[in-house]
Amino acid sequence: MAELTYRDAVTRAIAQEMSRDPDVIFFGEDVAKPGGVFKTTVGLYEQFGPRRVRDTPISEQAILGAAMGAAMTGLKPIAEIMFSDFFAVCFDYIANEFPKSRYMSNGQLKCPLVVRTANGAGSRFGAQHSQSVENWAMMIPGLKVVAPSTPRDVIGLMAAAVRDPDPVIFFEHKSLYATKGEVPDGEIVDTLGSAKIVRPGKDATILALALMVPRALDAATRLKREHDIDCEVIDVRSLVPLDTRAILGSVARTHRVFTVEENPRLCGWGAEIVSIIADEAFYDLDGPPVRITTPHIPLPAADTLEDLVLPTPDRIVETVRRSLSA
């Protein structure tokens, strides 16, 4: 057991997989010699050398396209896209190439790769460097999509992603990089597609992802303490595959559900999960399923403004309390 930052967990995760499998290579902008603009990959270049850890030009399409070609022919590339907002300049690979090649070729082509990226707000970077875009990936058939909230999950899910035979989009959260958590020694390998009940409870289910998980936990503690409302908090962890069994199971016990998501409101993962619950667990529900989201606006840069838009423990507490007493 050691305490590790989420940032260092990224490095350890990649190192774990590169040590295990010589076919794992890693590249992206400023990731090798500089160690990454978020310092998530410091030392990998020194450890694994210039053949396996490479700095690329500012060419996101080339990065993802090359990852795909390498994956298709036998390697297991990990590609970094520096900020998830930049998916927009290489979206063809994410939307049209990675996820469709196996299907279109009737199973002839494979695409075992990982795209890791820094997602989310909180750094006062403004509208083009702060977005949460998990739904951009979730909406595309053929991808797998994960977003860890703890250092331990970073390692376990990264290992699962690298070993997975399908394309996995791996969302790290910028505002979690500096957070710490206990991490067991030795190899850690998790499985994709399993949610985690991070706080059991009986009065309502709160579903959260990434940075929203600690906030939901915070809110749950306060809801219990201040309002005697006992919430179950589930870290969704994996949007595809989605652990609907865990989610529906929880709703069947608590009869109320709240999603807490950072991406702007329309067509987010919260909408998907709420729709599944509304359809499949309609008669389990004692009240409306409620989404707590960032409002549907671009993100402001100013700290005082940015702090107002993301869901906060306060907002979660208020929403749950009011909804349950309605």
Add this chain to the structure above:
Amino acid sequence: MAELTYRDAVTRAIAQEMSRDPDVIFFGEDVAKPGGVFKTTVGLYEQFGPRRVRDTPISEQAILGAAMGAAMTGLKPIAEIMFSDFFAVCFDYIANEFPKSRYMSNGQLKCPLVVRTANGAGSRFGAQHSQSVENWAMMIPGLKVVAPSTPRDVIGLMAAAVRDPDPVIFFEHKSLYATKGEVPDGEIVDTLGSAKIVRPGKDATILALALMVPRALDAATRLKREHDIDCEVIDVRSLVPLDTRAILGSVARTHRVFTVEENPRLCGWGAEIVSIIADEAFYDLDGPPVRITTPHIPLPAADTLEDLVLPTPDRIVETVRRSLSA
């Protein structure tokens, strides 16, 4: 009154707006001299000349970027992206530039433009030329998003889109181009953000868009005739702004709701609307809100396979009937 194809309605709509406003220009790949690969813009080059109607290189980023720069500085560009699947090669403009510039500049910059594109399946073109990607636009704050289902709406909504001071993504449906409808003479101007009840009914609400509208209407006719179920069919028409008033009003009357959407299942507009209804009209609902969608897979090319995946009148009838008798 004249009968017009949806295809010719596109031409007439653009011509109407270009005749009205000399600041409207139109460009895209093979749109000018060739008249468009779907023949939607035949004659515009001849009518408005090479200054206003232009063929571009295969450079979707340049097309949308140029449209934005022109819009910002005083023109009202209509840009064509040949297939909506190609949004993936120019997604930065759709996701990060058009919709954020006004906000980031605190209102200094404007972006009055229209991107029109051929959306949807039915042509046996396979996974990269058949997608329905309305949700790619709906999920981005700052855009407006429309998708007409009739020739008349093509003209009215295009006029509204061109006259709108914000960026509008205009989804035409490939499989509707050859369909015909009555269109009044003279100028037609609609408003963005209004849904249309295209068939009143009392037992359930069916929400549909674009190609799914005639299919929903077909299904409603059969549901009435064969099962005595009286469905209200709403053509959503505009995803942003969304006419939640019309939608919630209908659900308040019918107490059941079904969405019929062509895009793959996860995070579609159906999920958004179902989530709104589940939250805001929970106590109006007599049973689960149900989404009828294309399954979450890439689209197959073969006619026999493609015909199995899109929602059909059969599938709508079956789903509604079974759900209402559950």
Add this chain to the structure above:
Amino acid sequence: MAKKKNRAPTTALANAGPNDDIGEETRRRLYEVQVIIREAEQRAFDLFLQNLVKGTSHLSLGQEAIAAGFAVAMRPSDLSFCTYRGHAHTLARGVPIEKVLGELMQRDNGLMRGKGGSMHLTSVEHGVMGSYAIIGAHLPIACGAALRAQYKGADDVSVCFFGDGTTNIGAFHEALNFAAVWKLPVVFVCENNLYMEYTPIGEVTAVAHPAADRASAYGLERIVIDGNDADAVYRVAQTAFARARAGEGPSLIECLTYRHSGHSRADPAKYRPEGELERWKERDPIKIYRERLIQFGFEETAIAAIEANVRRMVEDATATCKAAAPPAVEILFSDVYADGGWAWRN
């Protein structure tokens, strides 16, 4: 990484008689492959007229020498990356005609059993690593396959075919720079057929030679060849492959050619100036190559035998395809993920 070289346009070697660098057997094969493409594509067009080819399709009639010249110069381990206009390149690698026609007819015997369609022909066992329908997308992908070869110390080359219009999209630029910087064993083949879809390439391109005039932007040699002469294509391919295998990095080759048919099945190609097609038909690659064979001493009967054999193959393939069933319904949900299925939830 930057480097400079003296550059001179590459010209095809003059033909040097029967014992020249190409040789009889290779010439026979170059001709045969061109005829296979020609006959199979013409059949595809006929089947389209009979409404038996569904969806779209993009023929390479008139451009056969390029696919043939490169494919014949390739080793079995080399990889092809094609476009929607990829029937030719797929056939040239030895993929059975019936598998290609079957896919165009969207039958169960097709290369991908109808799931991909004519724009996505793929046959991994023949080194055809896919056909891509989003302009430019496969150039970076070919870089990745080449990166794998370089990484593994394998000596295969990735060959990436695309059109003149493709040189104006961003992915082209990114791929060329990327390949040059990492010295990847990839060969970029631009088939300049003078048109994007219906728009003449000159109207939308800042330079006369859309690929070759960009080569120096990536520190590469300027190469323009006669794409209707299979010998010239074969020779330039050999040189580029040798360079790639020797670790000297990518090549960008512009092949001048012309498509005899429209852009796709929907296109009557009315935008062509009068006489243009006719002039190019005089330079029909198959006509040129047939004359070349005669000139090199091939017997008329031997040539006719090749042609007859191909025609028989196309007949057989057509019969097989017409008799083939539509795709099995079960495959609709197969192979989204590597486990064979499509489950996105438990």
Add this chain to the structure above:
Amino acid sequence: MAKKKNRAPTTALANAGPNDDIGEETRRRLYEVQVIIREAEQRAFDLFLQNLVKGTSHLSLGQEAIAAGFAVAMRPSDLSFCTYRGHAHTLARGVPIEKVLGELMQRDNGLMRGKGGSMHLTSVEHGVMGSYAIIGAHLPIACGAALRAQYKGADDVSVCFFGDGTTNIGAFHEALNFAAVWKLPVVFVCENNLYMEYTPIGEVTAVAHPAADRASAYGLERIVIDGNDADAVYRVAQTAFARARAGEGPSLIECLTYRHSGHSRADPAKYRPEGELERWKERDPIKIYRERLIQFGFEETAIAAIEANVRRMVEDATATCKAAAPPAVEILFSDVYADGGWAWRN
């Protein structure tokens, strides 16, 4: 559309004495603008150390001559398109220092009242049509503004600034070709400061001059200048603007320069080889230009007065910003749409 020209590298004119083509008043202004940028940016750095600048920020210390040279050559109606490293270009157009510092400090008095942040400085009234933080995005946008000028018969020029690293992204290529084909009045200015973020540009670029060595790919003249000499910048700008206004189309100009600070506030720039910064500081554009003024007969006192005045402006601006309130909460939901609001539903 293709065209060929004899090309020769452009070199700055030799200085021709006090009555040369630039003249006294312009020189004074060129110096003043450079000093404004230098002092305001250095202040931004100090404020960052005091934790008063939030988020990120990207300084142009050492690159001032480029922003100054172009801005002074521009007419008020000309338009600037900048990047996240755009404080310099924004200040150079005459935007008040306090508006820029206010935005960096995310105060209500900022250019965009804190909604955009340091990477998105915009001042439409000064012709600053935005700063763009996605690499390459603004090159096509600048084309669009130029298209409007061409369409309207206006004679303004769109000037688009970007770095060496930006030349490797697809949008660069698309924009250059697009501008060349349509002969748009746009001037592309590549500030080659030798690094993308932390990676030397030579390690990721196939040619030695990332912009200039690509010019011929768009039929453009090859232009490389000393970006630390404001006179050279001013002259090349004048030539390019005249070309643009005369309907002769775009220019691509590579300005060689160096940034004295790290890439952004988080970067100590340890990746630089020993001595590199020192060597470049000897070629500090402000030092160079101060010497130039003396050489052209400016009085030391006149120069000192310019400097003192700028310092006072920066002091005043700092005081104003420190006293300014944080952004009003109401603006959070304003100006998503043109109606001033954010309503996506009724």
